[in-house]
Amino acid sequence: MKRIIVEYEKCDGCKNCSAACMQAHRKTQGTIYDLDLTDPENESRNFILKDAKGQYKPLFCRHCDDPECVKSCMSGALYKDPESGHVLYDETRCGSCFMCVMNCPFGVLKPDTATKTKVIKCDFCADAGNEPSCVASCPKKAIYVEEV
């Protein structure tokens, strides 16, 4: 399967990956110029945190081999796609218990800010042919896709 690999030492915290993620999943048509950067509806599925030493830590869904989020999902909204190996999310089946948020070892999953009824989850840009927009937008090549 394909996985986004993170070389966090290369990250300089520009957040272009987050902006690209927001653009890729916005509900309205448009370009990066008119993406509403203040609208919580457009929130990003990846994050950049800074650790105590000042090092940037880009957080991306790792689509784990043995995903804790899937194991903790009682409704079956989260599942591992046998074909691609990616962890996918069916919003219609989600019971909003957020056990997945509690159990994600990377801390990347979170409830959506606007309604707190669903999970903000990477879909590997399935609509864009599994070519993640975040990877394409990283000027430092700190993230890249690798077959694992």
Next chain:
Amino acid sequence: MNQCYSCTTCKSADKPLQEFIAGLPMETSHHRVESQSTKCAFGLQGVCCRLCSNGPCRITPESPRGICGASADTIVVRNLLRAVASGSGCYIHVVENTALNVKNTAKTKGQIKGIGTLNRLAALFGIEEEDVHKRAEAVADAVLKDLYLPEYEKMALTEKLAYKPRYDKWKELGLLPGGAKSEVFHGVVKCSTNLNSDPVNMLLDCLKLGISTGIYGLVLTNLLNDVVLGEPEIRFAPVGLRVIDPDYINIMITGHQHSMFTFLQNRLTDQDVKEKARKAGAKGFKLVGCTCVGQDLQLRGAHYTEIFDGHAGNNYTSEAILATGGIDAVISEFNCTLPGIEPICDELKIKQICIDNVAKKANAQLKEFDFENRPAVTEEIIDEILEAYKARRGSVPMNLLKEHGNDATLTGVSETSLKNFLGGTWQPLIDLIVSGDIKGVAGVVGCSNLTAGGHDVLTVDLVKELIARDIIVLTAGCSSGGIENCGLMTKEAAKLAGPKLRAVCEKLGIPPVLNFGPCLAIGRLEIVATELAEALHVDLPELPLVLSAAQWLEEQALADGCYGLALGLPLHLGLPPFVTGSKTAVQVLTQDMKELTGGQVIINSDAKASADILEQIILEKRQGLHI
């Protein structure tokens, strides 16, 4: 044979140039577009603020305000005002130097080549001096006096130069500018850290800076230059890399201040200097035009046929011009002198001389223009260039492109020469507009960039779309350089126009695109527009006239654009000016401006869609005039 340096050059509307650059054994701006293609989304939207040490702050759903509390609106418009103030400063620097050169020329009883323009300005300013030199000095002094006024004193010439209905509108909106230099100062103070946070208030300052930039930096710079350098005369002249003749010692000129070259220009054709060139093995000296100062020389080329070889290309052609090997020296005095020319000059042993320290290039020798000592400095410059010629010729390979460009591009179009061409009145043009043979007028102005489709791509495609719709195009700026090298200003281009415009062009023997030359000549377009409006007894926003800075590049262009908006004209831009992160800025610029001044910003990067929008606006304006 050339090796391909990287094979990743960007597109150009000028295909022979694109091919030439792709085959160069050195890097140019065209090669760097790809490696800079990942753009920062926050920067593109203008919502990155680094005005204080808490920053840079960026706007996201989780962080809708900067640490200080600045909203996206405040951050965006502060950034815009900074850019407009800076751009205005550039043009005001140019008009200040030009006025000083006119004044010094007059004081030293130098040649006044444009007596018609001098008299026109003197009459406008209410100056009655019998002696021509005293008259020129008084005109220059009147301009300088205004430039140096404090911000709280309104400039006196604004009212004399502006169209009455516009002046009244500006007065009503509180947009009359104080001293032009002080307005720049006011602008940069206003957008500094934790001062103004009111986006609309700052946008009004942008308009005010647009007015001082337009009337002084643009309109007056042209006219003052005409006084000492001669008025443009309509003619056809060669353009493109073909103008470089390797038998001569070739000096490429870049910048915006034509009046700084007068003395050198004349000196280079003196017998003793020509003799020096001959002794070095050349036929003489030639100036090769590049960027807007080249456009300006081309525009007034009727007065400089011996020394001026022709205009080779715009800002993003400069590296290619040097790469031909045929250039021996670059004399620069302002932007758009790209830093990218430096390694090429090094490699090809091209001497770089800069004559204005505001534009000092890292590799260049600074020989500041000094009116009093200009004979001595000029001799030094000539000797330096002779040495460079001797050192490099024979050891540097030539890579000329003689087939590039064309031999008969229309030039020398100005508000005066065009009116004279029409028989001393605008009536023939008005009649053609009324009859619909010319649907409307589009000023395609400003710079060239490499990102709106590539080098001159959007500009040239848009011009083709507009002329095909019977809309006549007037150009001013680096846009002229690209459009002319692509052949759209030759008589033969008439066949690309719509049937009605084509018939007009063929009857008059003109192309469908009229070349006003440098970006400064946006001021000339404004004079044409004003005189048309006057003849029709309407205000500027009512005219079937649109502006497009399709490939605007820099801060000066933003100040120009603000002038267009203050004039009440629709202004198309290919790329947004880093404002889309602010809903207020977008609303004011694209919508509310119609109520405010009559102007509006249209942002569209597609040539056909843009032309559709501009054509629709022209049709609506025609309807408004009942034609």
